[in-house]
Amino acid sequence: MTDVNDYVTGKVVKDTKLGFLLLKFVNLPFIGYSIRRKMINGTKKYAPQTIDIGKASNLIQNSAKCAVGERVCRVIHRNSEHSLSIFLDELADGMVQSGKAKYAIKNEAINTLRNYSKKHAMILSTVDKKPLEICCSSKETCIYWNMERNGLRCVNCS
Numbered sequence: 001m002t003d004v005n006d007y008v009t010g011k012v013v014k015d016t017k018l019g020f021l022l023l024k025f026v027n028l029p030f031i032g033y034s035i036r037r038k039m040i041n042g043t044k045k046y047a048p049q050t051i052d053i054g055k056a057s058n059l060i061q062n063s064a065k066c067a068v069g070e071r072v073c074r075v076i077h078r079n080s081e082h083s084l085s086i087f088l089d090e091l092a093d094g095m096v097q098s099g100k101a102k103y104a105i106k107n108e109a110i111n112t113l114r115n116y117s118k119k120h121a122m123i124l125s126t127v128d129k130k131p132l133e134i135c136c137s138s139k140e141t142c143i144y145w146n147m148e149r150n151g152l153r154c155v156n157c158s
Contacts, residue, residue: 002045003128004094013075015042019143020076026150040152046125048144049156056122056134057110060086066109067092069101071135073142083116083136091132123155
């Protein structure tokens with residue numbers, strides 16, 4: 001299970017970097033099978049699923065607090081198109097305290113998603129077994145979408 005501390009300490013970024021490295025080997029004979037299984041198992045804890053603006057808005061409205069910050073894959077791919085993530089509740093606190101996000105008014109967070117949702121698929125990720133991260137993913141630089149392109153089904157498209 002992934003937790004808030006994994007985000008705050010940068011472990012999520014390190015794991016995602018490793019994932020991008022491992023993707024280069026998923027189609028190799030023998031070792032590829034093991035890598036594929038490891039990567040799929042690694043993403044299960046996030047339970048990534050696509051969501052629409054309605055569901056995202058409800059999650060934000062029902063949260064105690066929210067924050068806006070750079071998406072994990074953008075930290076790795078600095079030259080990629082800019083888009084953001086919304087962090088909720090205790091993940092929002094952790095990301096703000098670590099300087100990786102800023103608190104946002106709920107309507108501000110929803111408007112942030114609206115600005116990106118026409119161009120980017122939104123992915124909801126689970127942290128501490130709760131839906132706490134809404135990412136405006138980039139199909140080119142998102143680890144989940146790169147895994148999908150390599151035949152690793154990991155995103156539940158609702």
